[in-house]
Amino acid sequence: MSNQNPVFIPGPTNIPDRLRLAMQVQTQDHRAPDFVETFAPVLEDTKKVFATTSGKIVTFPASGTGGWEASVSNTLSPGDTVLVARYGMFSHRWIDLCQRHGLDVHIIDCPWGSGAPADKFAEVLADDRDHRIKAVLVTHNETATGVRSDIGAVRKSMDASSHPAMLFVDCVSSLASMPFEFDKWGVDIAVSGSQKGFMLATGMAILCVSPKALDAMEQARLPRTFFDFRDMMAANASGGFPYTPPLQLIYGMRESLKMLFEEGLDNVYARHFRLAEGVRKATAAWGLNLVAQSPDLYSDTVSAIYVPEGFDSNTLTDHAFNTYGVSFGIGLGEMNGKAFRIGHLGSLTDVMVLSGLATIEMSMADLDYPVELGSGVAAAQEYFRTSCANPMQSA
Ligand code: PLP
Numbered sequence: 001m002s003n004q005n006p007v008f009i010p011g012p013t014n015i016p017d018r019l020r021l022a023m024q025v026q027t028q029d030h031r032a033p034d035f036v037e038t039f040a041p042v043l044e045d046t047k048k049v050f051a052t053t054s055g056k057i058v059t060f061p062a063s064g065t066g067g068w069e070a071s072v073s074n075t076l077s078p079g080d081t082v083l084v085a086r087y088g089m090f091s092h093r094w095i096d097l098c099q100r101h102g103l104d105v106h107i108i109d110c111p112w113g114s115g116a117p118a119d120k121f122a123e124v125l126a127d128d129r130d131h132r133i134k135a136v137l138v139t140h141n142e143t144a145t146g147v148r149s150d151i152g153a154v155r156k157s158m159d160a161s162s163h164p165a166m167l168f169v170d171c172v173s174s175l176a177s178m179p180f181e182f183d184k185w186g187v188d189i190a191v192s193g194s195q196k197g198f199m200l201a202t203g204m205a206i207l208c209v210s211p212k213a214l215d216a217m218e219q220a221r222l223p224r225t226f227f228d229f230r231d232m233m234a235a236n237a238s239g240g241f242p243y244t245p246p247l248q249l250i251y252g253m254r255e256s257l258k259m260l261f262e263e264g265l266d267n268v269y270a271r272h273f274r275l276a277e278g279v280r281k282a283t284a285a286w287g288l289n290l291v292a293q294s295p296d297l298y299s300d301t302v303s304a305i306y307v308p309e310g311f312d313s314n315t316l317t318d319h320a321f322n323t324y325g326v327s328f329g330i331g332l333g334e335m336n337g338k339a340f341r342i343g344h345l346g347s348l349t350d351v352m353v354l355s356g357l358a359t360i361e362m363s364m365a366d367l368d369y370p371v372e373l374g375s376g377v378a379a380a381q382e383y384f385r386t387s388c389a390n391p392m393q394s395a
Contacts, residue, residue: 006348007327008356010143010173010302012195012202013346019199022255023248030247036239039250043236045257046206049175049197049265050190052182055208058232059253061246064172067191067205068094069101070227071168075189075213077221078102080134083124083165087114088142089333094170098137101222106133112334113293115142116149122157125165134216135166135188141174144332145291146304146341148178151185159186166213172196175206176260177272177301177345188213196301197268199259199346200252269300274387275344275353276300281383282357282376286364291339301345302329306338308370313340320363328360350384 006014028035043057050057062070076082082103086092087110098105108120116138125133136158141148151169158165166188171180175190176197182190188210195202209229217229231242260268280298283290283305291304307313313331317340320326329341342360344353357377365373 003325005324005326005359006352006356008342008344008360009327009329010196010341010343010345013197013199013343014348015199015201016259016347018259019252019255023201023252025248025251028247030245031240033239038254039236039245040239042250042254042257045261046253047208049257049260050180050182050208051184052208055182055187055190055210056214056233057206057208058229058236059204059206060227060232060241061203061243062193062205062227063195063202064170064191064193064205065093065097066227067172067193067207068097068170070205070207070224070229071189071191071213072098072101072103073220073222073224073227074229075166075216075220076101076103076134077219079104081106081132082135082137083121083133084108084137085110085116085120087116087145088112088139088147089144089335090142090170090172091137091139092333094137094139111293112145113147113291113297115147115297116151116154118150118153118157121154122160125158125163126161128161128163131164133163133165135168137168137170139170140180141171141178141299141301143173143302143329143341144304144335146299146302147292147297148174148299149297151187152181155186166210166216173301173345174299176256176265177268178299179269182208182210186210188216194249194253196345198253198256200249200256203246204249204253206253272300272345274384275348275350276303277387278350278353278380278383279303279342279344279357281379282361285375285379286361286369286371288371291335302341302343304329304331304335304339304341307340311367311369312337316340316360316363316367316369319367320359323366324359324362326356326359328356354380354384 175192194204
Protein backbone atom coordinates (compact mmCIF):
# COMPACT_ATOMS: atom_id res chain seq x y z
CA MET A 1 0.00 0.00 0.00
CA SER A 2 1.33 3.44 -0.79
CA ASN A 3 2.01 5.67 2.18
CA GLN A 4 -1.37 7.05 3.30
CA ASN A 5 -0.03 8.89 6.33
CA PRO A 6 -0.25 12.65 6.62
CA VAL A 7 3.00 14.58 6.73
CA PHE A 8 3.95 16.59 9.80
CA ILE A 9 6.49 18.76 8.05
CA PRO A 10 5.87 22.52 8.05
CA GLY A 11 5.13 22.58 4.35
CA PRO A 12 4.49 21.51 1.77
CA THR A 13 1.31 20.52 3.57
CA ASN A 14 -1.23 17.74 3.09
CA ILE A 15 -3.40 18.45 0.05
CA PRO A 16 -7.10 17.81 0.72
CA ASP A 17 -8.81 15.66 -1.92
CA ARG A 18 -11.04 18.59 -2.82
CA LEU A 19 -7.98 20.59 -3.85
CA ARG A 20 -6.26 17.70 -5.59
CA LEU A 21 -9.38 17.27 -7.70
CA ALA A 22 -9.62 21.00 -8.34
CA MET A 23 -6.07 20.93 -9.72
CA GLN A 24 -6.84 17.97 -11.97
CA VAL A 25 -8.01 19.89 -14.98
CA GLN A 26 -7.20 19.39 -18.62
CA THR A 27 -5.08 21.99 -20.38
CA GLN A 28 -7.00 25.06 -21.39
CA ASP A 29 -6.01 28.07 -23.42
CA HIS A 30 -4.75 30.71 -21.02
CA ARG A 31 -5.17 33.27 -23.79
CA ALA A 32 -8.84 32.45 -24.29
CA PRO A 33 -11.29 35.10 -23.10
CA ASP A 34 -12.73 32.88 -20.34
CA PHE A 35 -9.41 32.73 -18.47
CA VAL A 36 -10.09 36.30 -17.30
CA GLU A 37 -13.23 35.07 -15.53
CA THR A 38 -11.17 32.48 -13.65
CA PHE A 39 -8.13 34.50 -12.73
CA ALA A 40 -9.43 37.98 -11.89
CA PRO A 41 -11.63 36.83 -8.95
CA VAL A 42 -8.71 34.79 -7.56
CA LEU A 43 -6.60 37.94 -7.37
CA GLU A 44 -9.45 39.85 -5.74
CA ASP A 45 -10.26 37.13 -3.19
CA THR A 46 -6.62 36.63 -2.22
CA LYS A 47 -6.64 40.20 -0.85
CA LYS A 48 -8.98 39.05 1.93
CA VAL A 49 -6.38 36.58 3.18
CA PHE A 50 -3.76 39.34 3.39
CA ALA A 51 -6.40 41.62 5.01
CA THR A 52 -5.82 44.35 2.50
CA THR A 53 -7.83 46.71 0.38
CA SER A 54 -4.88 48.88 -0.65
CA GLY A 55 -2.42 46.15 -1.70
CA LYS A 56 -2.09 44.58 -5.13
CA ILE A 57 -1.78 40.81 -5.47
CA VAL A 58 0.91 39.47 -7.75
CA THR A 59 1.25 35.75 -8.24
CA PHE A 60 3.58 33.94 -10.60
CA PRO A 61 5.23 30.56 -11.11
CA ALA A 62 7.88 30.22 -8.37
CA SER A 63 8.20 29.16 -4.75
CA GLY A 64 8.63 31.44 -1.73
CA THR A 65 12.29 31.98 -2.57
CA GLY A 66 11.30 33.39 -5.96
CA GLY A 67 8.91 35.65 -4.06
CA TRP A 68 11.81 36.99 -1.97
CA GLU A 69 13.85 37.61 -5.12
CA ALA A 70 10.96 39.42 -6.80
CA SER A 71 10.37 41.61 -3.73
CA VAL A 72 13.97 42.75 -3.69
CA SER A 73 14.68 43.02 -7.42
CA ASN A 74 11.53 45.02 -8.15
CA THR A 75 12.05 47.70 -5.55
CA LEU A 76 15.76 48.17 -4.81
CA SER A 77 18.97 49.22 -6.57
CA PRO A 78 22.53 47.88 -6.30
CA GLY A 79 24.18 49.14 -3.10
CA ASP A 80 20.91 50.01 -1.33
CA THR A 81 20.90 49.28 2.38
CA VAL A 82 18.39 46.90 3.93
CA LEU A 83 17.94 46.09 7.61
CA VAL A 84 17.37 42.45 8.57
CA ALA A 85 17.51 40.43 11.78
CA ARG A 86 18.80 36.87 11.58
CA TYR A 87 17.09 34.48 14.00
CA GLY A 88 16.69 31.32 11.98
CA MET A 89 17.36 29.59 8.68
CA PHE A 90 14.83 31.52 6.62
CA SER A 91 15.84 34.98 7.79
CA HIS A 92 19.40 33.83 7.08
CA ARG A 93 18.53 32.76 3.53
CA TRP A 94 16.78 36.04 2.78
CA ILE A 95 19.93 37.86 3.95
CA ASP A 96 22.04 35.67 1.67
CA LEU A 97 19.76 36.47 -1.27
CA CYS A 98 20.09 40.21 -0.61
CA GLN A 99 23.87 39.96 -0.38
CA ARG A 100 24.04 38.08 -3.65
CA HIS A 101 22.02 40.89 -5.21
CA GLY A 102 24.70 43.40 -4.22
CA LEU A 103 22.68 45.03 -1.44
CA ASP A 104 24.34 46.43 1.65
CA VAL A 105 22.76 44.29 4.36
CA HIS A 106 22.71 45.64 7.91
CA ILE A 107 22.31 42.45 9.95
CA ILE A 108 21.17 42.21 13.56
CA ASP A 109 22.15 38.76 14.81
CA CYS A 110 19.78 37.36 17.40
CA PRO A 111 19.68 34.03 19.20
CA TRP A 112 17.74 31.35 17.35
CA GLY A 113 14.47 30.96 19.24
CA SER A 114 13.98 34.71 19.59
CA GLY A 115 11.90 36.88 17.26
CA ALA A 116 12.22 40.09 15.31
CA PRO A 117 13.84 42.62 17.69
CA ALA A 118 11.54 45.63 17.29
CA ASP A 119 13.51 47.62 19.90
CA LYS A 120 16.83 47.07 18.10
CA PHE A 121 15.23 48.00 14.77
CA ALA A 122 14.02 51.22 16.42
CA GLU A 123 17.58 52.09 17.56
CA VAL A 124 19.15 51.44 14.15
CA LEU A 125 16.44 53.34 12.31
CA ALA A 126 16.68 56.31 14.69
CA ASP A 127 20.44 56.47 14.02
CA ASP A 128 19.89 56.34 10.25
CA ARG A 129 19.22 60.08 9.94
CA ASP A 130 19.96 60.33 6.22
CA HIS A 131 17.63 57.41 5.51
CA ARG A 132 20.07 55.09 3.80
CA ILE A 133 17.99 52.08 4.84
CA LYS A 134 15.48 51.46 2.08
CA ALA A 135 13.71 48.41 3.48
CA VAL A 136 13.32 46.42 6.69
CA LEU A 137 12.96 42.68 6.02
CA VAL A 138 11.18 40.51 8.59
CA THR A 139 10.31 36.83 8.66
CA HIS A 140 6.87 36.67 10.28
CA ASN A 141 7.01 32.97 11.09
CA GLU A 142 10.54 31.52 11.35
CA THR A 143 9.82 27.96 10.24
CA ALA A 144 13.19 26.70 11.48
CA THR A 145 12.54 27.64 15.11
CA GLY A 146 8.74 27.80 15.39
CA VAL A 147 8.82 31.50 16.22
CA ARG A 148 6.17 34.02 15.25
CA SER A 149 7.29 37.66 15.37
CA ASP A 150 5.20 40.69 16.18
CA ILE A 151 5.00 42.61 12.90
CA GLY A 152 2.81 45.32 14.47
CA ALA A 153 5.65 46.04 16.92
CA VAL A 154 8.14 46.32 14.05
CA ARG A 155 5.84 48.79 12.32
CA LYS A 156 5.63 50.84 15.54
CA SER A 157 9.43 50.91 15.81
CA MET A 158 9.62 52.25 12.24
CA ASP A 159 6.93 54.85 12.89
CA ALA A 160 8.63 55.96 16.14
CA SER A 161 11.54 57.35 14.12
CA SER A 162 9.31 58.42 11.23
CA HIS A 163 11.60 56.33 9.04
CA PRO A 164 10.45 56.04 5.43
CA ALA A 165 11.91 52.54 4.82
CA MET A 166 9.61 49.96 3.28
CA LEU A 167 8.57 46.94 5.33
CA PHE A 168 8.88 43.55 3.61
CA VAL A 169 7.47 40.52 5.41
CA ASP A 170 7.98 36.84 4.69
CA CYS A 171 4.67 35.16 5.52
CA VAL A 172 5.43 31.93 3.65
CA SER A 173 4.57 29.71 6.63
CA SER A 174 1.97 31.93 8.31
CA LEU A 175 -0.41 33.24 5.65
CA ALA A 176 -3.82 31.53 5.61
CA SER A 177 -3.00 29.82 8.93
CA MET A 178 -2.33 32.68 11.36
CA PRO A 179 -3.74 36.22 11.33
CA PHE A 180 -1.96 38.50 8.89
CA GLU A 181 -2.75 42.23 8.65
CA PHE A 182 -1.16 43.76 5.55
CA ASP A 183 -2.92 47.13 5.81
CA LYS A 184 -2.98 47.46 9.59
CA TRP A 185 0.72 46.63 9.96
CA GLY A 186 1.68 48.91 7.07
CA VAL A 187 3.41 46.13 5.14
CA ASP A 188 4.86 47.07 1.75
CA ILE A 189 5.51 43.61 0.35
CA ALA A 190 4.32 40.32 1.86
CA VAL A 191 5.72 37.12 0.36
CA SER A 192 4.00 33.75 0.46
CA GLY A 193 3.52 30.61 -1.60
CA SER A 194 0.94 28.03 -2.61
CA GLN A 195 2.19 25.02 -0.64
CA LYS A 196 1.53 25.87 3.01
CA GLY A 197 -1.61 27.58 4.31
CA PHE A 198 -3.25 27.36 0.89
CA MET A 199 -2.77 23.55 0.98
CA LEU A 200 -1.81 23.34 -2.70
CA ALA A 201 1.07 21.90 -4.66
CA THR A 202 4.23 24.02 -4.67
CA GLY A 203 4.63 26.29 -7.66
CA MET A 204 3.14 29.73 -7.17
CA ALA A 205 4.65 32.62 -5.28
CA ILE A 206 1.82 34.76 -3.88
CA LEU A 207 2.69 38.34 -3.00
CA CYS A 208 0.89 41.45 -1.87
CA VAL A 209 2.44 44.79 -2.83
CA SER A 210 1.63 48.25 -1.45
CA PRO A 211 1.28 51.45 -3.51
CA LYS A 212 4.53 52.68 -1.90
CA ALA A 213 6.42 49.58 -3.11
CA LEU A 214 4.90 50.09 -6.57
CA ASP A 215 6.25 53.65 -6.59
CA ALA A 216 9.70 52.37 -5.55
CA MET A 217 9.54 49.95 -8.48
CA GLU A 218 9.74 52.82 -10.96
CA GLN A 219 13.18 53.88 -9.68
CA ALA A 220 14.58 50.42 -8.80
CA ARG A 221 17.60 49.39 -10.85
CA LEU A 222 18.23 45.78 -9.85
CA PRO A 223 17.86 43.64 -12.97
CA ARG A 224 14.70 41.60 -13.36
CA THR A 225 12.95 40.03 -16.31
CA PHE A 226 10.90 36.98 -15.35
CA PHE A 227 10.14 38.58 -11.98
CA ASP A 228 9.26 42.05 -13.28
CA PHE A 229 6.01 43.09 -11.59
CA ARG A 230 5.37 45.64 -14.36
CA ASP A 231 5.06 42.90 -16.99
CA MET A 232 2.89 40.82 -14.67
CA MET A 233 0.57 43.67 -13.79
CA ALA A 234 0.22 44.81 -17.39
CA ALA A 235 -0.75 41.28 -18.45
CA ASN A 236 -2.96 40.73 -15.39
CA ALA A 237 -4.91 43.89 -16.22
CA SER A 238 -6.24 42.17 -19.32
CA GLY A 239 -6.72 38.90 -17.44
CA GLY A 240 -3.55 37.16 -18.52
CA PHE A 241 0.09 36.42 -17.75
CA PRO A 242 3.32 37.55 -19.42
CA TYR A 243 4.19 33.84 -19.83
CA THR A 244 2.48 30.47 -19.55
CA PRO A 245 0.73 30.36 -16.18
CA PRO A 246 0.40 27.27 -13.96
CA LEU A 247 -3.26 26.86 -14.85
CA GLN A 248 -3.88 23.87 -12.59
CA LEU A 249 -2.55 25.79 -9.59
CA ILE A 250 -4.78 28.73 -10.38
CA TYR A 251 -7.80 26.43 -10.37
CA GLY A 252 -6.50 25.00 -7.10
CA MET A 253 -6.12 28.49 -5.70
CA ARG A 254 -9.71 29.34 -6.57
CA GLU A 255 -10.92 26.25 -4.67
CA SER A 256 -8.54 26.81 -1.77
CA LEU A 257 -9.91 30.31 -1.25
CA LYS A 258 -13.44 28.86 -1.28
CA MET A 259 -12.43 26.32 1.39
CA LEU A 260 -10.81 28.97 3.58
CA PHE A 261 -13.84 31.26 3.33
CA GLU A 262 -16.30 28.41 3.98
CA GLU A 263 -14.46 27.55 7.19
CA GLY A 264 -14.06 31.26 7.91
CA LEU A 265 -10.60 32.80 8.27
CA ASP A 266 -11.10 33.35 12.01
CA ASN A 267 -12.01 29.68 12.42
CA VAL A 268 -8.97 28.67 10.37
CA TYR A 269 -6.77 30.69 12.74
CA ALA A 270 -8.55 29.29 15.81
CA ARG A 271 -8.08 25.72 14.51
CA HIS A 272 -4.36 26.32 14.02
CA PHE A 273 -4.04 27.74 17.53
CA ARG A 274 -5.87 24.74 18.91
CA LEU A 275 -3.71 22.18 17.04
CA ALA A 276 -0.57 24.03 18.12
CA GLU A 277 -1.73 24.09 21.75
CA GLY A 278 -2.28 20.32 21.62
CA VAL A 279 1.31 19.87 20.42
CA ARG A 280 2.59 22.25 23.09
CA LYS A 281 0.73 20.34 25.82
CA ALA A 282 2.31 17.13 24.56
CA THR A 283 5.78 18.72 24.52
CA ALA A 284 5.39 19.84 28.13
CA ALA A 285 4.18 16.36 29.15
CA TRP A 286 7.29 14.82 27.54
CA GLY A 287 9.41 17.20 29.62
CA LEU A 288 10.93 18.64 26.43
CA ASN A 289 11.48 22.29 25.53
CA LEU A 290 10.39 24.33 22.57
CA VAL A 291 13.04 26.28 20.69
CA ALA A 292 10.77 29.36 20.84
CA GLN A 293 11.94 31.23 23.89
CA SER A 294 8.62 32.46 25.30
CA PRO A 295 4.88 31.94 24.81
CA ASP A 296 4.40 35.26 22.99
CA LEU A 297 6.67 33.84 20.26
CA TYR A 298 4.95 30.46 19.86
CA SER A 299 4.03 29.68 16.28
CA ASP A 300 0.67 28.12 15.55
CA THR A 301 1.94 26.42 12.39
CA VAL A 302 5.14 24.68 13.50
CA SER A 303 6.72 23.65 16.79
CA ALA A 304 10.49 23.12 16.96
CA ILE A 305 11.30 20.87 19.92
CA TYR A 306 14.74 20.26 21.45
CA VAL A 307 15.67 16.61 21.96
CA PRO A 308 17.31 15.80 25.32
CA GLU A 309 21.11 16.13 25.68
CA GLY A 310 22.92 13.17 24.13
CA PHE A 311 20.22 12.43 21.51
CA ASP A 312 20.31 13.27 17.81
CA SER A 313 17.11 14.70 16.35
CA ASN A 314 18.03 13.40 12.87
CA THR A 315 18.05 9.82 14.19
CA LEU A 316 14.58 10.44 15.59
CA THR A 317 13.10 11.84 12.38
CA ASP A 318 14.79 9.12 10.29
CA HIS A 319 13.41 6.46 12.63
CA ALA A 320 9.85 7.86 12.46
CA PHE A 321 10.04 7.79 8.67
CA ASN A 322 11.74 4.40 8.27
CA THR A 323 9.70 2.58 10.91
CA TYR A 324 6.29 4.24 10.77
CA GLY A 325 6.27 5.99 7.41
CA VAL A 326 5.67 9.43 8.90
CA SER A 327 7.65 12.57 8.10
CA PHE A 328 8.48 15.21 10.68
CA GLY A 329 10.59 18.32 10.08
CA ILE A 330 14.31 17.95 10.65
CA GLY A 331 16.32 20.54 12.58
CA LEU A 332 17.62 23.18 10.17
CA GLY A 333 20.88 25.11 10.38
CA GLU A 334 21.93 25.67 14.00
CA MET A 335 19.13 23.34 15.08
CA ASN A 336 20.37 20.41 13.01
CA GLY A 337 20.66 17.36 15.26
CA LYS A 338 19.34 19.34 18.22
CA ALA A 339 15.66 19.81 17.46
CA PHE A 340 12.92 18.23 15.39
CA ARG A 341 9.85 20.03 14.13
CA ILE A 342 6.20 19.14 14.07
CA GLY A 343 4.35 20.97 11.32
CA HIS A 344 0.73 21.55 12.25
CA LEU A 345 -0.58 23.68 9.43
CA GLY A 346 -2.96 23.35 6.57
CA SER A 347 -5.34 20.46 6.20
CA LEU A 348 -5.23 18.92 9.70
CA THR A 349 -7.67 18.01 12.47
CA ASP A 350 -7.27 17.19 16.18
CA VAL A 351 -7.38 13.50 15.34
CA MET A 352 -4.69 13.77 12.68
CA VAL A 353 -2.43 15.67 15.06
CA LEU A 354 -2.95 12.99 17.70
CA SER A 355 -1.71 10.40 15.21
CA GLY A 356 1.46 12.44 14.66
CA LEU A 357 2.04 12.81 18.38
CA ALA A 358 1.52 9.06 18.89
CA THR A 359 4.05 8.32 16.13
CA ILE A 360 6.82 10.57 17.40
CA GLU A 361 6.17 9.21 20.90
CA MET A 362 6.60 5.62 19.68
CA SER A 363 9.79 6.67 17.92
CA MET A 364 11.12 8.29 21.09
CA ALA A 365 10.27 5.16 23.10
CA ASP A 366 12.02 2.97 20.49
CA LEU A 367 15.15 5.11 20.84
CA ASP A 368 15.07 5.06 24.68
CA TYR A 369 14.21 8.69 25.20
CA PRO A 370 13.39 9.49 28.82
CA VAL A 371 9.78 10.05 27.80
CA GLU A 372 6.78 8.15 29.13
CA LEU A 373 4.90 6.42 26.30
CA GLY A 374 1.43 7.90 26.00
CA SER A 375 2.12 10.96 28.13
CA GLY A 376 2.14 13.50 25.29
CA VAL A 377 -0.84 11.97 23.52
CA ALA A 378 -2.81 11.96 26.79
CA ALA A 379 -2.00 15.62 27.44
CA ALA A 380 -3.12 16.59 23.94
CA GLN A 381 -6.23 14.40 24.18
CA GLU A 382 -7.18 16.07 27.44
CA TYR A 383 -6.75 19.49 25.87
CA PHE A 384 -8.67 18.64 22.69
CA ARG A 385 -11.44 16.89 24.68
CA THR A 386 -12.02 19.74 27.09
CA SER A 387 -11.46 22.82 24.95
CA CYS A 388 -14.41 23.78 22.77
CA ALA A 389 -13.98 21.06 20.16
CA ASN A 390 -15.76 21.27 16.86
CA PRO A 391 -16.50 17.65 15.96
CA MET A 392 -17.18 18.67 12.37
CA GLN A 393 -13.70 20.09 11.88
CA SER A 394 -13.41 19.74 8.19
CA ALA A 395 -9.83 20.73 7.48
N1 PLP B 1 10.37 31.51 4.17
C1 PLP B 1 9.89 30.65 5.07
C2 PLP B 1 9.46 31.17 6.41
C3 PLP B 1 9.78 29.30 4.76
O1 PLP B 1 9.29 28.44 5.66
C4 PLP B 1 10.21 28.85 3.49
C5 PLP B 1 10.13 27.43 3.13
O2 PLP B 1 9.85 26.57 3.93
C6 PLP B 1 10.71 29.79 2.60
C7 PLP B 1 10.77 31.11 2.96
C8 PLP B 1 11.19 29.38 1.26
O3 PLP B 1 10.11 29.04 0.50
P1 PLP B 1 10.22 28.00 -0.72
O4 PLP B 1 10.78 26.74 -0.18
O5 PLP B 1 8.78 27.90 -1.16
O6 PLP B 1 11.09 28.63 -1.74
